Amino acid sequence: MTPARWVLDTNVILSALLFPSGRLTWLRDAWRSGTVVPLASRETTTELIRVLHYPRFGLTTSQREDLLADYLPYCESVTVPQPVTIPQCRDPFDRPFLELAVAGRADALVTGVKDLLALAQAFPI
Secondary structure: OOOEEEEEOHHHHHHHHHOOOOOOHHHHHHHHHOOEEEEEOHHHHHHHHHHHOOHHHOOOHHHHHHHHHOOHHHOEEOOOOOOOOOOOOOOOOOHHHHHHHHHOOOOEEEOOOHHHHOOOOOOOO
């Protein structure tokens, strides 16, 4: 069976990584088992690394490296050509996830971001 190709937004990834017994444990298990292949681009990976440095998480360098090591090896790296035609986004930080979904031919974009969820009709994946 071919694994599902999913774009995961940063908050979804963080929830799966930072709360191993939380509601997104199934997602972490899915990428570890190969049921789901997370897609990643230079921009989305840079965003994840940037957010992991937020003081509110209080993560040491070693902890950040461990979290990335529990996610990035399972990802498929996708080069996003420019320009990519996507619906207009209100938040410029959302754009790379939509571009990745198009360039990576994602089966789904997993997000809790209301602005992205509102685009579901205009941007079916």
